[in-house]
Amino acid sequence: MKWNWGKSIVVVMAAFMCFILYFVYLMTTTESFSHDLVTEDYYAKEMLYQNEIDAETNTNNLKEKFVSKRTDNGWLLVFPKELELSKIKGKVFLYRPSNETLDFNLELNLTSSHLLIPDNKMLDGRWNITIDFMYEGTPYLYKEQITY
Structure with a gap:
């Protein structure tokens, strides 16, 4: 052959x-290779997407914008001064795309227009910050992708 x-x-x-x-x-x-969707209940969240668009539009229509920056003590979020702090009810959600176990929520109990996310809760890398709150019956939504 x-x-x-x-x-x-x-x-x-x-x-x-x-x-x-x-x-x-x-x-x-x-x-060890996870093939799950990025978030649980993906399709249910997709159906509520128009509500998110409306809330983001409300946030974009504010006179002042949110300020977001890294400090020595953590990540600082500054709310617009036109909002009365006692009327804000909501939460801050920090999402880590690379590791679901690092995700966490913070309730909004503001005493000043500054909200500091402590350095010990955040690891270096990419985070998605979502601030979802109601102000005088109107929904607001602020989203930002950061690298800590």
């Missing part, structure tokens, strides 16, 4: 296909 270029090409292609199939099998069966 002669060995020629045609047989060599077929063997190399078959070996490559086996190699690719092995990695597909490995990626689909290994527990």
Whole structure:
């Protein structure tokens, strides 16, 4: 039996296909590779998306904008001065795309227009901050992606 270029090409292609199939099998069966959706109840949240758009529009229509910056003590959020602090009811949600266990909520109990998220709660990396609150019966929503 002669060995020629045609047989060599077929063997190399078959070996490559086996190699690719092995990695597909490995990626689909290994527990350490999570293939979940980014958030739970994705489809239910999608149905409420228009409410989010309206709340973000309300936030964008404020005269002053939110100020967000890193400080030595953590991440500082400054609320617009036109909002009366005692009428703000809501929460701040910090979402870490790379690790679901680092996500956390903070209730809004403001005594000043500054809200400091402590340094010990945040690891370096990307975070999504969502401030969802009601002010005099009107919903407001502020979203920002930060790198801490």
